[in-house]
Amino acid sequence: MEDLPVHVMVDILSRLPVKTIIHCKCVCKKWLHLVSDSYFADIQLSRSPVGLMIYHYSEKELMGRPKLRVLKWVEVKDDVNHHHLHHDPLMSLDLNLAPIFQDSQILLMGSVNGLICLWQVCVKSDNIYICNPITREYMILPRQQYHGKGYAINVHCFGVSLLSHEYKVIRIFQRVLILPRNITSSSSSSSQPSLLEAEVYTLGTGQWRSLGHVVYKINGFHGPYLNGHAHWSIVVDQDSLEEIYAFDFDKETFKLFPSPPVETIQGSRFHFRTLAVVKGCLCQSDTFDSQFTMWVMKEYGVKKSWEKEVIIKKSISPSIDWLMSGPIYPIERLNDGTILMVYYQDKLLIYSPKGRTIANSELFDNCVSGMPYCPSFHKLQNFESERVYVF
Secondary structure (H helix, E strand, O other): OOOOOOOHHHHHHHOOOOHHHHHHHOOOHHHHHHHHHHHHHHHHHHHHOOOEEEEEEOOOOOOOOOOEEEEEEEEEEEOOOOOEEEEEEEEEEEEOHHHHHHHEEEEEEEOOOOOEEEEEOOOOOOOOOEEEOOEEEEEEEEOOOOOOOOOOOEEEEEOOOOOOOOOEEEEEEEEEEEOOOOOOEEEEEOOOEEEEEEEEEEOOOOOEEEEEEEEEEEEEEOOOOOOOOOEEEEEOOHHHHHEEEEEEEEEEEEEEEEEOOOOOOOOOOOEEEEEEEEOOOOEEEEOOOOOOEEEEEEEOOOHHHEEEEEEEEEEHHHHHHHHHHEEEEEEEEOOOOEEEEOOOOOOEEEEEOOEEEEEOOOOOOOOOOEEEOOOOOOOOOHHOOOOEEEE
């Protein structure tokens, strides 16, 4: 194989399973150089199978061991007549290997081209990280401008510009300002105006840039990335014609985005709305205390293309009585219609439309979150002006 042209060797190596490619890096310096090259990373990513990245955690120490903080890559074997989830423990990344991740709450903010954005939820630090579990690298983004004590909801999305190919993190800082008693707000809707400010960070620049005031308050902590845009569900007011807010990573501008028809259920005690990307389509999920529905946007940006594809009623099985009490995030749809979902950052669920059943996956214990993930060998060290750490 040493006599083969370089482009042929790259073509062969890029077709191997990810675990095998990692082993190939140890064969010789030539293969190590090939696998570490950005051209190889691009070729391999184009052939990389879509799987899942599961964040498995616990808030309790077990037998003197640190709290569980592990990223687990799960391969989805989706054959014509059979499917199953496969996790190789050797492909896990224990975040506790880096002391900075210990004893802190971590949330997944999204993944693009094998890179993962992590948010460390802590009043004192509130750090954002970019990590590649395959190359075992991570970087810490600088401190944001809008940061301080007090209750605030920070919303994020990690994406890439389609024109400049720059990787960016968009962050919206949402905090209610408590006014002194002798000061009243000029707003008729509330005496406590909200501070809604946006910042964007371009990897390799070393600094956040302010984007100014944001018009709408956003639900949740993160939004899915698709077609060069971030997408969030907003807190609807009487003047809003749509219920989705989008951010253009190229133009760095915000706009309302076509949303599916408004759905309400008489007598429902609560309503959770989430957005996700499944099979390359934007999806909206609505969870009530009596049913779960999933809308799919068949043609991106076209309002009329929204279709309601999934309806799971509480009455189909007593075993899902607990299901309708929190938000549900679809993360993958298999060829036979089976849907993989994460319930409230707690359980990995499998819904089978054929058998009309929903069950808790036995692959992991409780306390999981997840998202679609394509493993890649893109190195964070390629971003200039960034300090990169290795687990």
